[in-house]
Amino acid sequence: MVEAATSTRYRVEGMDCPSCATRITNAVRRVPGVEDVSVSVTAGTMTVRHGPDAGIGEAVMRQVGTLGGYSATALPPRAPAPAAQEHHACCGHSHGHDHGEDEHATEGPGAEAGLHNHLHDQGPASGSWWRSPRGVLTIACGLTLGVAYLLGQAVPELAHWAFTAAMLVGLVPIARRALVAATLGTPFSIEMLMVIAAIGATIIGATEEAAAVVLLFLIGELLEGVAASRARASIQALTHLVPATALLERGGRTQEVPAASLGLGATILVRPGDRIAADGEILEGESVIDEAPVTGESTPKRKGVGEPVFAGTVNGDGVLRLRVTAAAEDNTIARIVRLVEEAQENKAPTERFIDRFSRFYTPLVLVLAALVAVLPPLLAGGAWGEWVYKGLAILLIGCPCALVISTPAAIASGLSAGARRGLLMKGGAVLEGLGSITAIALDKTGTLTEGRPRVTDLLPAEGDARALLSRAAALETGSSHPLALAILARAEADGVSVPPASGSAALGGKGVTGRVGGESLFLGSPAAAKARMALPAAWQARIDGLNGEGKSVSVLLADDRLAGIIAMRDEPRGDARAGLEALKAAGVEPVMLTGDNRRTGEAIGAALGLPVRAELLPEDKQRIVREMQVKGRRVAKVGDGINDAPALAAADIGIAMGGGTDVALETADAAVLHGRVMDLSRMVALSRATMANIRQNIAIALGLKAVFLVTTILGVTGLWPAILADTGATVLVTANAMRLLTARI
Known part of the structure; x- marks a missing residue:
């Protein structure tokens, strides 16, 4: 049985032009057991593909050292990327949902040897x-x-x-x-x-x-x-954005510890004005987060409980308690540097x-x-x-x-410029290919939309909109259902008081019941509500109209009388329309490919002004991408990095959309770190530049x-x-x- 070859990465000091790569590549390839060598002069790294012999690593480092002026140090192996998990961004009680997308791994060609050599035996290009x-x-x-x-x-x-x-x-x-x-x-x-x-x-x-x-x-x-x-x-300057220390909460006490020592699940305290020391999720507090140093996002974002934050970003005006979600060697900045x-x-x-x-x-x-x-x-x-x-x-x-x-210098600068703006591209071939795409197929949920529903309409049949929202939020308190979270988020945003509910119970596939202020309340789908009482024709017409707009409708009943309806929809990202117009202006034709139902997909498509292909299975999306290629188009496929791998594999370029998830960063050809549709056109512009x-x-x-x-x-x-x-x-x-x-x- 032949043992599989493995790859080891090294940090190489002392090289600063393609000729250095030639010298090192030629020397390392002569080490017995070495199968292939790829060298990045601009990154100062080398990847060696070799057999299972444990002594090859030492032999490689010795061989590099014999060249004079160079030194190689083995880098720690990368942790394997977590398996993709299916993600559902539910659009309603009675509506379907669109699946996200899984990236295909693309291995670029190995670095070929340059053909001239310079005097680069003078040690590392660092210091004075x-x-x-x-x-x-x-x-x-x-x-x-x-x-x-x-x-x-x-x-x-x-x-x-x-x-x-x-x-x-x-x-x-x-x-x-x-x-x-x-x-x-x-x-x-x-x-x-x-x-x-x-x-x-x-x-x-x-x-x-x-x-x-x-x-x-x-x-x-x-x-x-x-x-x-x-x-x-x-x-490499990105790595200096992460502070050296963090305030760790342990055993009821807060103590300053090295940021590199933080483990998964640790709780840290971040004071106003401090840089965040680790990727994490907010457990307590709310604050404005300046993400410009990491993602290039010029406008600070206000974030609260349950939302993710990146290492190296700056906490604004509030005290935050965070749960660490990535170790220091695998936080967003470390992954960006490693990927570039x-x-x-x-x-x-x-x-x-x-x-x-x-x-x-x-x-x-x-x-x-x-x-x-x-x-x-x-x-x-x-x-x-x-x-x-x-x-x-x-x-x-x-x-x-x-x-x-001439070429590697520009490619390296382009990759670095993109990374500093949250645009990650895995290799010069991807950077070069992005500029030549003529069509782009986009997923809906989590790509063109935020990936979570929001309350769009509050239509009370009695009382006012705030009372309707207050009663609904009381029933949904404690639920993790996407529609429940949308109602609770709207109540918090509007400053609506939420009274306590008693006897709350979820009715599978129908809704939720409970008692609030002496009334028996039911909140659920229109079909489930009609089983309890006959809805007036005028209100049924309004429900049908909202459904026609691609919105999910929940009906609130109070003591078996109609109290009002709440409509929700996974809304387009704020920059989605502008981003699509920018792509069109660049000569790239966008199209939406979604597994969601046709009514919802077409409603979003009409709002954004792009053609829609809906109710698609993964193989349907792959077929459509190939049909576009047969017509002579170079196609990029964009998704949120979860599943639907066939279409991504068929596309010329696969792009992950989202906030730096492991799957997106590890497996896509390219990734848009902060999930802006406008950044897709910026990727194209950077490639052409x-x-x-x-x-x-x-x-x-x-x-x-x-x-x-x-x-x-x-x-x-x-x-x-x-x-x-x-x-x-x-x-x-x-x-x-x-x-x-x-x-x-």
Whole structure:
């Protein structure tokens, strides 16, 4: 029996561009038992798929360490996602309900090896840059070059040797890395090109330029490392939102404990103005919660008993007691960071194409440089020194650094920008694919609607609306039925007093009875009420009209006379219509696919202005999605993350809608953390902005190289501008990608 392979994730220090991934990937793949390696430079993580041998982990970490400047630390295994539980958002006593949706797990492609290598043996890109080994080397090379210049001015006959020594200070580490890269199967690394160019320039007497080029290369690498560190910190900064300590209630006492030590079910106290230390559910109190740091929600929300809160959000004006619902390593922020890091290990189709293209690009440039150096002197009698110099400059222009980093830098920034706004996408392929969708199929309950009914109409037959609500709430006190909760919530919101009820009893499938203020009350469905008394024709007509609007109706009887009716409906989210209009404006056609009854579905659809397909089984939804695809549409399927997996699996992109549930965050292609319909159009906009950024980056990378290639052959530019074309393009591409972190979508 063959044992199944397992995956282990590692935190890797010291890498900050795709070439680092090449070096590490090639080395780790040589460890016996390793089957596959996926590396995310921007996240600083590596996932290794390997056999069951317990010693492989140590071997992997040792192999990474032998490369010099890198270190790998195994990350703790992730807890398995909880199984999806069926969720019912009941729409009424006599109405059906729509099932939510289950996400399909999508595994992105493994990260492919990049095809060029840089000098990244200088340790982790953290802390002050001038204290890092890379910074120290760059400063040392710069100071040595300055001394060589002064010495050359004072003693000209020593200038050649002084500049040679200055060049060697930086070139020796580069040459060492070039040899390592070659032994790992990457002979056309930028280190190798640098060594050839520097040695060639020294041979033809351009020692000063060779030393300056080495220094400029080190400066470019240093700037790239700083930029990569900032990009990585943009998502890791989320972890600092969670406070270090929490006020734990235990044994009747409150004590300050580390937030990381909080266990499931613990009770914590959160004072006004404090950051919430854990994901939890409010047990006592009511307050305004500022969720902007986590979800990007600009408007604070007032929350009360039974409602969820996220770690890292800010408590406003009330004291809250919370029950912890997630351990520190699995709270919302931790999951966001983990998901984005894993997403960055999965390459987008464009990124994989650029990687493949660069395999041929660098060797072709190397051949071109050789031809430029040799053919003019041989065929046209050109000066060897002049044309060799031009060939060496073309070598440096040929580095594919900016080209290879153009896509992953933009993808990483796009994923991070989305995560900071509560838009989670699992990988570059998902981020890229969202921009090309032309149709979107949405579930109703919990997606377009809030997922819980609300009281919409209070129609008293005697007394006033407040009296009707007071009597109904008295009967429903203590019930957990969705309609009962809707009535109780409305009574609390309206400030209606709720008298005590006696002898309350639930009548299965019919309603509830009890005595309030000496009266015998019954609250239940119209059918059950008609079994007790004949409803007046006018009131029956009103009930039929409310049912026609997709509302559930409960009838209140007092001593077997009609006291009034209460209508409820799972209402659309506040931004649902605006969100759907934004999707239409972006060229995406929305449609509602619901298992709910046709009357309810069409009522919501009419209010939102979108077509409806109702009374659907899971296989019906899958069939409709496939029919849309056959017509040439790219389809996204949106649900609340509970069931209905066939349709999600059939769609091009599956999106979970909801407040960060385990199922939604663990299994969807993408997730909208705070459940706003408008965020679906923001996802599309972010995807399109990212793809536009990638096109800009590719244009910058190839455009600068084309310009300097022509000017070098014409003799206008030389070695200095050549290395600036490489390092400058790399820095420009990285800076352009980082604009996505602050883009308004």
